[in-house]
Amino acid sequence: MLQAAQTSLGYLPADAMRAIAQHLMMPPASVEGVASFYAQFRFNKPGRHRITICTGTACYVRGSGAILGDLQTDLGIPSGQTTADGEVSLESVSCFGACALAPVVVLDDKVLRQQTSDGMKKVLQDIYAEVGPGESCGTCASASEEGGK
Template structure:
Protein backbone atom coordinates (compact mmCIF):
# COMPACT_ATOMS: atom_id res chain seq x y z
CA UNK A 1 0.00 0.00 0.00
CA UNK A 2 1.62 3.23 -1.09
CA UNK A 3 1.16 6.24 1.12
CA UNK A 4 -1.00 9.08 -0.19
CA UNK A 5 0.56 12.30 -1.44
CA UNK A 6 -0.17 13.97 1.88
CA UNK A 7 1.43 11.16 3.82
CA UNK A 8 4.44 11.25 1.54
CA UNK A 9 4.82 14.94 2.19
CA UNK A 10 4.58 14.33 5.94
CA UNK A 11 7.21 11.61 5.80
CA UNK A 12 9.58 13.74 3.71
CA UNK A 13 9.23 16.66 6.07
CA UNK A 14 9.82 14.50 9.16
CA UNK A 15 12.91 12.85 7.72
CA UNK A 16 14.19 16.22 6.54
CA UNK A 17 13.96 17.70 10.02
CA UNK A 18 15.66 14.72 11.63
CA UNK A 19 18.50 14.80 9.10
CA UNK A 20 18.96 18.50 9.71
CA UNK A 21 19.22 17.93 13.46
CA UNK A 22 21.49 14.90 13.39
CA UNK A 23 23.61 15.31 10.28
CA UNK A 24 24.34 12.74 7.63
CA UNK A 25 27.24 10.82 9.11
CA UNK A 26 27.14 7.05 8.97
CA UNK A 27 27.50 6.88 12.75
CA UNK A 28 24.24 8.81 13.08
CA UNK A 29 22.19 6.16 11.28
CA UNK A 30 20.65 4.65 14.41
CA UNK A 31 19.83 7.99 16.09
CA UNK A 32 18.33 9.12 12.75
CA UNK A 33 16.09 6.09 12.50
CA UNK A 34 15.09 6.58 16.15
CA UNK A 35 14.26 10.19 15.40
CA UNK A 36 12.17 9.26 12.38
CA UNK A 37 10.28 6.66 14.37
CA UNK A 38 9.69 9.13 17.20
CA UNK A 39 8.04 11.47 14.74
CA UNK A 40 6.14 9.00 12.60
CA UNK A 41 5.58 6.08 14.94
CA UNK A 42 7.25 3.69 12.52
CA UNK A 43 9.79 3.52 9.68
CA UNK A 44 7.98 3.86 6.37
CA UNK A 45 9.69 2.50 3.30
CA UNK A 46 9.95 5.97 1.83
CA UNK A 47 11.69 7.27 4.95
CA UNK A 48 14.28 4.50 4.82
CA UNK A 49 14.97 5.26 1.17
CA UNK A 50 15.34 8.94 1.93
CA UNK A 51 17.75 8.27 4.80
CA UNK A 52 19.80 5.91 2.62
CA UNK A 53 20.05 8.52 -0.09
CA UNK A 54 21.10 11.26 2.32
CA UNK A 55 23.73 9.09 4.00
CA UNK A 56 24.86 7.65 0.67
CA UNK A 57 24.28 4.11 1.83
CA UNK A 58 22.76 1.17 -0.01
CA UNK A 59 19.04 1.11 0.80
CA UNK A 60 19.32 -2.50 1.93
CA UNK A 61 21.85 -1.42 4.55
CA UNK A 62 19.28 0.88 6.17
CA UNK A 63 16.66 -1.84 5.89
CA UNK A 64 19.10 -4.28 7.50
CA UNK A 65 19.61 -1.99 10.49
CA UNK A 66 15.87 -1.29 10.69
CA UNK A 67 15.05 -4.98 10.85
CA UNK A 68 17.90 -5.95 13.17
CA UNK A 69 16.81 -4.01 16.23
CA UNK A 70 13.65 -4.85 18.18
CA UNK A 71 12.73 -1.24 18.70
CA UNK A 72 12.16 -0.38 15.05
CA UNK A 73 8.74 -0.95 13.55
CA UNK A 74 8.04 -1.14 9.86
CA UNK A 75 4.28 -0.77 10.26
CA UNK A 76 2.27 1.91 12.04
CA UNK A 77 1.59 0.97 15.66
CA UNK A 78 -1.79 0.89 17.39
CA UNK A 79 -3.11 3.83 19.37
CA UNK A 80 -2.28 2.03 22.61
CA UNK A 81 0.89 0.07 22.86
CA UNK A 82 0.94 -2.85 25.21
CA UNK A 83 4.32 -4.31 26.01
CA UNK A 84 4.38 -7.44 28.09
CA UNK A 85 7.63 -7.96 29.94
CA UNK A 86 9.17 -11.34 29.28
CA UNK A 87 12.11 -11.08 31.64
CA UNK A 88 13.04 -14.03 33.82
CA UNK A 89 11.21 -12.87 36.91
CA UNK A 90 8.10 -11.92 34.94
CA UNK A 91 8.13 -15.22 33.09
CA UNK A 92 8.41 -17.25 36.27
CA UNK A 93 5.70 -15.17 37.94
CA UNK A 94 3.33 -15.79 35.05
CA UNK A 95 4.26 -13.28 32.34
CA UNK A 96 3.47 -15.81 29.61
CA UNK A 97 -0.02 -16.20 31.05
CA UNK A 98 -0.47 -12.43 30.84
CA UNK A 99 0.73 -12.36 27.25
CA UNK A 100 -1.71 -15.13 26.38
CA UNK A 101 -4.50 -13.25 28.12
CA UNK A 102 -3.85 -10.19 25.96
CA UNK A 103 -3.60 -12.33 22.84
CA UNK A 104 -6.91 -13.95 23.68
CA UNK A 105 -8.70 -10.72 24.57
CA UNK A 106 -7.44 -8.80 21.55
CA UNK A 107 -7.51 -11.77 19.16
CA UNK A 108 -4.04 -10.92 17.89
CA UNK A 109 -0.63 -12.45 18.39
CA UNK A 110 2.37 -10.68 19.89
CA UNK A 111 3.95 -8.35 17.37
CA UNK A 112 0.60 -7.59 15.78
CA UNK A 113 -1.82 -4.67 15.79
CA UNK A 114 -5.59 -4.99 16.07
CA UNK A 115 -7.41 -4.37 12.75
CA UNK A 116 -9.00 -1.21 14.18
CA UNK A 117 -5.50 0.09 15.01
CA UNK A 118 -6.46 0.56 18.64
CA UNK A 119 -3.91 -1.77 20.22
CA UNK A 120 -0.57 -3.23 19.35
CA UNK A 121 0.88 -6.01 21.42
CA UNK A 122 4.60 -6.56 21.88
CA UNK A 123 6.88 -8.49 24.12
CA UNK A 124 9.77 -6.67 25.70
CA UNK A 125 12.91 -8.28 27.02
CA UNK A 126 13.01 -6.75 30.50
CA UNK A 127 11.95 -3.36 31.78
CA UNK A 128 13.92 -3.78 34.97
CA UNK A 129 11.01 -4.00 37.38
CA UNK A 130 11.65 -7.62 38.24
CA UNK A 131 10.70 -7.17 41.84
CA UNK A 132 7.14 -6.27 40.84
CA UNK A 133 6.64 -9.08 38.35
CA UNK A 134 4.75 -9.74 36.20
CA UNK A 135 4.92 -6.31 34.60
CA UNK A 136 3.16 -4.79 31.60
CA UNK A 137 4.00 -1.43 30.04
CA UNK A 138 0.82 0.16 28.76
CA UNK A 139 1.67 3.22 26.67
CA UNK A 140 4.18 4.79 29.05
CA UNK A 141 2.86 3.46 32.33
CA UNK A 142 4.30 0.45 34.04
CA UNK A 143 1.65 -1.81 35.54
CA UNK A 144 2.93 -3.99 38.35
CA UNK A 145 1.83 -7.47 39.48
CA UNK A 146 -0.60 -7.93 36.60
CA UNK A 147 -3.09 -10.80 36.72
CA UNK A 148 -5.36 -12.09 33.95
CA UNK A 149 -8.20 -10.18 35.62
CA UNK A 150 -6.16 -6.98 35.52
CA UNK A 151 -5.68 -7.55 31.79
CA UNK A 152 -9.43 -7.30 31.38
CA UNK A 153 -9.41 -4.21 33.59
CA UNK A 154 -6.75 -2.44 31.51
CA UNK A 155 -8.61 -3.07 28.28
CA UNK A 156 -11.94 -2.17 29.83
CA UNK A 157 -10.57 1.21 30.93
CA UNK A 158 -9.54 2.00 27.37
CA UNK A 159 -12.87 0.79 26.02
CA UNK A 160 -14.78 3.02 28.42
CA UNK A 161 -12.51 5.94 27.53
CA UNK A 162 -13.18 5.37 23.87
CA UNK A 163 -16.91 5.11 24.35
CA UNK A 164 -16.90 8.36 26.30
CA UNK A 165 -14.93 10.06 23.59
CA UNK A 166 -17.30 8.81 20.95
CA UNK A 167 -20.30 9.99 22.93
CA UNK A 168 -18.61 13.35 23.40
CA UNK A 169 -17.97 13.60 19.69
CA UNK A 170 -21.54 12.70 18.87
CA UNK A 171 -22.82 15.29 21.31
CA UNK A 172 -20.60 17.92 19.75
CA UNK A 173 -21.70 16.91 16.30
CA UNK A 174 -25.30 17.08 17.42
CA UNK A 175 -24.77 20.57 18.73
CA UNK A 176 -23.05 21.96 15.66
CA UNK A 177 -25.74 21.65 13.00
Protein backbone atom coordinates (compact mmCIF):
# COMPACT_ATOMS: atom_id res chain seq x y z
CA MET A 1 0.00 0.00 0.00
CA LEU A 2 2.89 2.36 0.76
CA GLN A 3 4.44 1.65 -2.64
CA ALA A 4 1.13 2.19 -4.41
CA ALA A 5 0.61 5.50 -2.61
CA GLN A 6 4.10 6.68 -3.51
CA THR A 7 3.71 5.61 -7.13
CA SER A 8 0.46 7.51 -7.34
CA LEU A 9 1.49 10.65 -5.44
CA GLY A 10 5.24 10.73 -6.07
CA TYR A 11 5.92 10.67 -2.33
CA LEU A 12 4.29 9.66 0.95
CA PRO A 13 2.55 12.59 2.57
CA ALA A 14 1.47 12.24 6.20
CA ASP A 15 -2.20 12.19 5.16
CA ALA A 16 -1.61 9.14 2.98
CA MET A 17 0.14 7.27 5.78
CA ARG A 18 -2.68 8.17 8.19
CA ALA A 19 -5.25 6.88 5.68
CA ILE A 20 -3.31 3.63 5.27
CA ALA A 21 -3.08 3.25 9.05
CA GLN A 22 -6.81 3.84 9.40
CA HIS A 23 -7.58 1.30 6.67
CA LEU A 24 -5.34 -1.29 8.34
CA MET A 25 -6.63 -0.37 11.80
CA MET A 26 -3.09 0.27 12.98
CA PRO A 27 -1.56 3.21 14.83
CA PRO A 28 -0.18 5.83 12.37
CA ALA A 29 3.20 5.57 14.08
CA SER A 30 3.43 1.90 13.07
CA VAL A 31 2.87 2.74 9.40
CA GLU A 32 5.36 5.63 9.58
CA GLY A 33 7.83 3.30 11.27
CA VAL A 34 7.62 0.79 8.44
CA ALA A 35 7.88 3.51 5.79
CA SER A 36 10.87 5.19 7.42
CA PHE A 37 12.73 1.87 7.58
CA TYR A 38 12.97 1.66 3.78
CA ALA A 39 15.14 4.07 1.84
CA GLN A 40 12.83 3.81 -1.18
CA PHE A 41 10.17 6.01 0.39
CA ARG A 42 10.21 9.79 0.11
CA PHE A 43 8.38 11.99 2.58
CA ASN A 44 8.77 15.31 0.79
CA LYS A 45 7.13 16.29 -2.46
CA PRO A 46 9.67 15.69 -5.24
CA GLY A 47 10.82 18.45 -7.53
CA ARG A 48 10.07 18.55 -11.24
CA HIS A 49 13.62 17.25 -11.76
CA ARG A 50 15.44 14.81 -9.54
CA ILE A 51 19.23 14.87 -9.23
CA THR A 52 20.72 11.85 -7.49
CA ILE A 53 24.46 11.75 -6.91
CA CYS A 54 26.43 8.73 -5.87
CA THR A 55 28.63 9.18 -2.82
CA GLY A 56 29.90 5.61 -2.79
CA THR A 57 33.62 4.96 -2.53
CA ALA A 58 34.47 4.85 -6.25
CA CYS A 59 32.52 8.02 -6.95
CA TYR A 60 33.70 9.80 -3.83
CA VAL A 61 37.40 9.30 -4.58
CA ARG A 62 36.72 10.71 -8.04
CA GLY A 63 35.12 13.87 -6.70
CA SER A 64 31.45 13.26 -6.01
CA GLY A 65 31.74 14.80 -2.54
CA ALA A 66 32.85 18.11 -4.04
CA ILE A 67 30.15 17.90 -6.72
CA LEU A 68 27.51 17.31 -4.06
CA GLY A 69 28.83 20.25 -2.04
CA ASP A 70 28.66 22.52 -5.09
CA LEU A 71 25.15 21.32 -5.94
CA GLN A 72 24.00 22.02 -2.38
CA THR A 73 25.49 25.50 -2.57
CA ASP A 74 24.11 26.26 -6.02
CA LEU A 75 20.63 24.98 -5.20
CA GLY A 76 20.62 26.33 -1.64
CA ILE A 77 19.38 23.04 -0.21
CA PRO A 78 20.93 20.06 1.56
CA SER A 79 20.76 16.58 0.09
CA GLY A 80 17.31 15.09 0.65
CA GLN A 81 15.45 18.35 0.03
CA THR A 82 13.63 20.08 -2.82
CA THR A 83 14.20 23.67 -3.90
CA ALA A 84 11.56 26.15 -2.76
CA ASP A 85 10.43 26.65 -6.35
CA GLY A 86 9.77 22.91 -6.66
CA GLU A 87 12.11 22.51 -9.63
CA VAL A 88 14.87 20.27 -8.28
CA SER A 89 15.15 17.54 -5.66
CA LEU A 90 18.67 16.63 -4.59
CA GLU A 91 19.46 13.17 -3.26
CA SER A 92 22.47 10.98 -2.70
CA VAL A 93 22.89 7.20 -2.83
CA SER A 94 25.64 4.86 -1.72
CA CYS A 95 26.21 3.15 -5.09
CA PHE A 96 24.38 2.81 -8.39
CA GLY A 97 26.38 -0.30 -9.27
CA ALA A 98 28.02 1.55 -12.15
CA CYS A 99 31.33 2.35 -10.48
CA ALA A 100 33.29 2.29 -13.76
CA LEU A 101 31.37 5.44 -14.73
CA ALA A 102 32.33 7.32 -11.55
CA PRO A 103 31.45 9.89 -10.52
CA VAL A 104 27.87 9.06 -11.43
CA VAL A 105 24.89 11.42 -11.29
CA VAL A 106 21.38 10.48 -12.37
CA LEU A 107 19.17 13.29 -13.66
CA ASP A 108 15.60 12.03 -13.59
CA ASP A 109 16.18 8.68 -15.38
CA LYS A 110 19.27 9.71 -17.34
CA VAL A 111 22.70 8.47 -16.22
CA LEU A 112 25.37 11.17 -16.41
CA ARG A 113 28.77 9.48 -16.36
CA GLN A 114 32.08 10.92 -15.13
CA GLN A 115 30.43 14.10 -13.97
CA THR A 116 32.12 17.29 -12.80
CA SER A 117 30.94 20.35 -10.92
CA ASP A 118 31.12 22.35 -14.15
CA GLY A 119 29.03 19.71 -15.91
CA MET A 120 26.39 19.92 -13.19
CA LYS A 121 26.34 23.72 -13.39
CA LYS A 122 25.44 23.32 -17.07
CA VAL A 123 22.73 20.81 -16.11
CA LEU A 124 21.25 23.34 -13.65
CA GLN A 125 21.41 26.09 -16.26
CA ASP A 126 19.54 23.88 -18.72
CA ILE A 127 16.90 23.05 -16.11
CA TYR A 128 16.33 26.68 -15.27
CA ALA A 129 16.42 27.71 -18.93
CA GLU A 130 13.31 25.52 -19.34
CA VAL A 131 11.62 27.44 -16.54
CA GLY A 132 12.17 30.76 -18.22
CA PRO A 133 13.05 34.28 -17.09
CA GLY A 134 12.48 35.28 -13.51
CA GLU A 135 13.45 31.91 -12.05
CA SER A 136 17.00 30.92 -11.35
CA CYS A 137 19.19 28.91 -9.08
CA GLY A 138 22.41 30.31 -7.59
CA THR A 139 24.47 28.98 -10.50
CA CYS A 140 22.19 30.43 -13.14
CA ALA A 141 22.11 33.83 -11.46
CA SER A 142 25.90 34.06 -11.26
CA ALA A 143 26.27 32.79 -14.85
CA SER A 144 23.85 35.47 -16.03
CA GLU A 145 25.79 38.15 -14.17
CA GLU A 146 29.08 36.96 -15.67
CA GLY A 147 27.57 36.81 -19.13
CA GLY A 148 26.17 40.31 -18.78
CA LYS A 149 29.52 41.87 -17.89
